[in-house]
Amino acid sequence: MKPVKSSPPSWLAELTQITGPDQTLSSLPELWAYARDRLPYATYMVRDGNLPARLPSAVACPADVDELRRVIELSRREKIPLIPFGAGSGVLGGTLPMDHELVVDLKRMNQVIELNTLDGTVTVQSGMNGGQFEAWLNERGYSCGHLPQSLHMSTVGGWAACRGAGQNSTRYGKIEDIVLGLAALLPDGRELRVRPVARRAVGPSLKDLMVGSEGAFGIITELTLRVWKLPEARHSVVLGFETLKTGLDALRQIMQAELRPAVVRLYDAAESAPRGASVGIGEGRPFLAILEFCGSPRMAALERDLAMEIVAAHGGVQLGDEPYEHWCAHRYESYSPQWQSKDYFMDTIEVTAPWSALPALHARIAREMQSLFPGIHFGTHWSHVYPEGACQYMTLRLPPMERSEGLRLHREAWHLTLTACLDLGGTISHHHGVGVFRNPWLREELGTGLELLQGVKDYLDPDNLFVPGKLALRAREGAVNLEHIHHE
Ligand SMILES: Cc1cc2nc3c(=O)[nH]c(=O)nc-3n(C[C@H](O)[C@H](O)[C@H](O)COP(=O)(O)OP(=O)(O)OC[C@H]3O[C@@H](n4cnc5c(N)ncnc54)[C@H](O)[C@@H]3O)c2cc1C
Known part of the structure; x- marks a missing residue:
């Protein structure tokens, strides 16, 4: 059954006074547009005309921090649950309304404050769009080095909230390495400011309390980045x-030799075949890799040459450029x-892992996928690598x-993947975050x-108003429980 809109909330008029009639959305098509993010489960539901969870209220x-503060005050007074929304490109259901939350779209807060x-x-x-932000920097001769595949469909705040990684993370770090300081509004309306300094020794990192908190601890309003x-x-x-093992060993040794490639991508045989056909992948060497070194001409060339010595020692051979050009x-x-x-x-x-x-x-x-x-x-593929390990990025397609059978297999595929990861000493997410879909496995990973x-959540947000039920934190009574999709 298609959901119909219920009567407008009693506080809508007051909200409209804060953000203005054009910037307060409540029509059915508008609410549907914000009822999903890029969580694939949500797509499976929406393409059949179903709502993944609930409509937002x-x-x-x-437009600015002052209006946002007033929205938060209203939320606190009227006990309205809310969800900060960047661009909705999250793939774990972080912005999915579970209890008719008020969605707070931050995209109008989109100015560069200072370079x-x-x-x-x-x-x-x-709320600045990632692609526009990077273009603004490029025009002035700079980059922040955070270039996710979703660059043009995500916001800078969303990068930090999800603890994301760009495609050049091997050289420039993940977003937690790039963020130096920030400002955020807490659920009680207070502002938290973390000074943008290179390093500090003033207790546990408050910056890291916000970076990766997916909106549950506060709304990030401003970020200072490298x-x-x-x-x-x-x-x-x-x-x-020739083998996956030699490819992985070569990458490990490149990183342990303290070289810093900007791009590192090693593909398994299934992903190498379509990408490397033009350069003869499969003829005795079925595993494709792409590396990019950048910086000053001499340093980039030297790092490449040193890396190539390691590659040669592992039997790797250099092929034509086409797969790199295509990827770019x-x-x-x-x-x-x-x-x-x-x-x-x-x-x-x-x-x-x-x-x-x-x-x-x-x-x-x-x-286990084949079984x-x-x-x-x-x-x-392995595309964010470190001296100690790497991100293993897997694509599955049924x-x-x-639909019920597709959902069952999809659920089983997630379960076998994250169970294997936990069994073998890994962490269940490198950069997409938790949202609502990873809740069951996060409990297993984090334990105490x-x-x-x-406890932090209960202190900051005693009424459980900010992004409730995500990040494996307590859900609101009466909220949709998407965990049934893991247990059916
Ligand atoms: C095709 C595709 C490719 C992708 N590639 C990458 C990739 O290469 N690397 C990567 O890391 N991710 C990638 N992602 C995932 C996604 O783009 C990132 O997680 C991105 O950082 C989310 O940003 P957003 O602005 O769209 O956030 P949203 O989806 O709007 O929000 C995500 C979560 O963050 C919270 N949030 C958003 N803004 C704020 C804020 N200002 N303060 C507090 N909380 C906030 C939301 O409440 C929600 O819980 C990809 C997604 C897609 C669809």
């Missing part, structure tokens, strides 16, 4: 390896709509089938740590 688009070229920092409002001069040179190499041309495109619109059940799952665990982790998940459904497409987070 309304959508408010504050400080002496300190190498930029301060920006959290910036870097645009590199003068980029040197890319496309490689073929399409690096910010989204592939899922072409499959989801044809009723496939597609999803991606990214985890982190130590080098010692990665080969077994990949082999176990690949094997689950022999026709499944399962492909993997063909069109009865989750009780600590719940």
